[in-house]
Amino acid sequence: MAQHTGGQTRRRGAALEAALLDAAWAELQSVGYAALTMEAVADRAGTSRAVIYRRWRNRPELVIAAMRRHLPMLSGEIPDTGSLRGDVLAVLRRESQRLAQVGSETVYGLLGEYLSNAGTFGRVQDEVLHIGAEVMTTILNRAAARGEARPGVPLRVATLPTDLFRHELFRYRTPPGEQVIEEIVDEVFLPLVAVSAPAGGGDVRPYPGAGGLADDQRVNR
Amino acid sequence: MAQHTGGQTRRRGAALEAALLDAAWAELQSVGYAALTMEAVADRAGTSRAVIYRRWRNRPELVIAAMRRHLPMLSGEIPDTGSLRGDVLAVLRRESQRLAQVGSETVYGLLGEYLSNAGTFGRVQDEVLHIGAEVMTTILNRAAARGEARPGVPLRVATLPTDLFRHELFRYRTPPGEQVIEEIVDEVFLPLVAVSAPAGGGDVRPYPGAGGLADDQRVNR
DNA sequence: CCTAATTAGATACGATCGTATCCTAAGCTC
DNA sequence: GAGCTTAGGATACGATCGTATCTAATTAGG
Numbered sequence: 001m002a003q004h005t006g007g008q009t010r011r012r013g014a015a016l017e018a019a020l021l022d023a024a025w026a027e028l029q030s031v032g033y034a035a036l037t038m039e040a041v042a043d044r045a046g047t048s049r050a051v052i053y054r055r056w057r058n059r060p061e062l063v064i065a066a067m068r069r070h071l072p073m074l075s076g077e078i079p080d081t082g083s084l085r086g087d088v089l090a091v092l093r094r095e096s097q098r099l100a101q102v103g104s105e106t107v108y109g110l111l112g113e114y115l116s117n118a119g120t121f122g123r124v125q126d127e128v129l130h131i132g133a134e135v136m137t138t139i140l141n142r143a144a145a146r147g148e149a150r151p152g153v154p155l156r157v158a159t160l161p162t163d164l165f166r167h168e169l170f171r172y173r174t175p176p177g178e179q180v181i182e183e184i185v186d187e188v189f190l191p192l193v194a195v196s197a198p199a200g201g202g203d204v205r206p207y208p209g210a211g212g213l214a215d216d217q218r219v220n221r
Numbered sequence: 222m223a224q225h226t227g228g229q230t231r232r233r234g235a236a237l238e239a240a241l242l243d244a245a246w247a248e249l250q251s252v253g254y255a256a257l258t259m260e261a262v263a264d265r266a267g268t269s270r271a272v273i274y275r276r277w278r279n280r281p282e283l284v285i286a287a288m289r290r291h292l293p294m295l296s297g298e299i300p301d302t303g304s305l306r307g308d309v310l311a312v313l314r315r316e317s318q319r320l321a322q323v324g325s326e327t328v329y330g331l332l333g334e335y336l337s338n339a340g341t342f343g344r345v346q347d348e349v350l351h352i353g354a355e356v357m358t359t360i361l362n363r364a365a366a367r368g369e370a371r372p373g374v375p376l377r378v379a380t381l382p383t384d385l386f387r388h389e390l391f392r393y394r395t396p397p398g399e400q401v402i403e404e405i406v407d408e409v410f411l412p413l414v415a416v417s418a419p420a421g422g423g424d425v426r427p428y429p430g431a432g433g434l435a436d437d438q439r440v441n442r
Numbered sequence: 443c444c445t446a447a448t449t450a451g452a453t454a455c456g457a458t459c460g461t462a463t464c465c466t467a468a469g470c471t472c
Numbered sequence: 473g474a475g476c477t478t479a480g481g482a483t484a485c486g487a488t489c490g491t492a493t494c495t496a497a498t499t500a501g502g
Binding site: 114163188 | 338375391404412
């Protein structure tokens with residue numbers, strides 16, 4: 001805000017950092033991620049690029065920092081709607097909203113850099129992608145306690161809803177809508193975890209294949 | 222190969238194009254995708270960047286063209302091993318090999334650009350990502366005929382193996398190995414399509430949810 | 443064959459990136 | 473408060489990208 005164009009005051013530390021993040025955020029809103037340039041952010045903050053690079057290594061890191069500052073976006077509570085279906089739908093819907101809030105242009109810009117630039121961006125991974133396995137595990141445990149889900153669901157099955165959600169996100173470059181979300185839940189997830197469903201009590205599973213699963217790969221035993 | 226450094230002969234049309242693609246390929250092999258520069262390719266081909274840009278709009282397009290020229294990489298036959306499990310595993314393993322052949326550095330470089338740059342790269346989509354729904358549908362139809370799979374499998378379930386495969390690819394920046402592939406098949410896919418499995422004959426499916434599926438969303442009726 | 447239409451190849455340009463250098467304002471130490 | 477240390481701000485640099493311009497080699501047409 002205060003520009004000090006005359007140039008007497010020189011901001012430092014936290015004040016400067018905040019100004020930079022605000023500038024980055026404003027720039028993100030006004031031109032979007034792809035067109036966001038370090039120069040523009042620096043100008044808007046009334047300083048120069050070097051100052052930015054002293055704090056963040058590159059554009060995505062700056063943008064992520066700005067997002068952290070300006071979006072609630074946190075994990076939030078684990079939904080507890082009373083039914084397994086309701087809980088899972090709630091998780092996916094919330095994620096969908098979170099992404100919408102960030103804006104797909106930014107989401108895909110960041111994901112793109114994540115994929116391109118080697119391991120540099122564990123950050124993006126955790127910030128933008130992490131709908132944790134813990135959430136699904138918790139929900140499934142509750143459901144099992146209610147008798148809604150069979151015990152011993154493999155981890156891969158437990159994370160199916162979030163994995164498929166993410167797949168849609170990547171594959172079609174567009175956050176999954178309500179219909180897709182319901183398909184994922186009703187056609188894939190629920191049938192697999194239903195009490196009368198396969199693979200739990202050695203019922204169906206006609207393919208010994210990879211042998212038994214290690215215990216730590218199963219949830220809610 | 223022939224450099225014509227003396228500069229009497231000036232290549233044109235197809236000959237020049239081939240030389241450029243060979244140069245791009247060689248460069249890709251020697252420095253990788255991230256470090257591949259248009260200048261280097263032009264130099265290697267004994268010409269200048271402008272000539273490249275006259276044929277391809279940007280780096281990814283050039284690289285994809287080079288890959289097309291230098292890799293068999295085509296869809297290949299639809300596997301027919303005699304069992305559903307064998308067929309699906311074959312599809313996923315083959316895809317894994319294809320990706321390994323391209324090299325993950327290149328794969329992720331291209332995918333990254335695909336995600337970042339708006340709709341420009343429908344190309345990448347089809348070249349690198351498309352393990353079609355047709356393949357899975359065919360395999361499932363054969364399996365159903367053998368009595369190995371229930372009829373009326375929803376499309377979303379049919380494409381589950383390839384979708385999950387792709388998800389792993391994106392999520393962990395590394396092509397799924399044998400163990401993951403088998404998990405996908407044995408823990409998720411087969412239980413869902415088994416003859417005694419849910420949702421086919423109105424058996425389990427305790428959640429009316431989104432109502433009945435449209436017919437065109439089901440395979441092998 | 444000679445002329446006319448192409449288009450290869452060289453070069454230069456402006457935009458960005460991320461880095462390096464230098465100067466000096468802010469703030470800390472005594 | 474004088475001096476020392478830290479770090480902000482300006483500027484320049486080299487690498488690339490993708491574009492534009494110009495010339496001269498090749499090919500095609502008459």
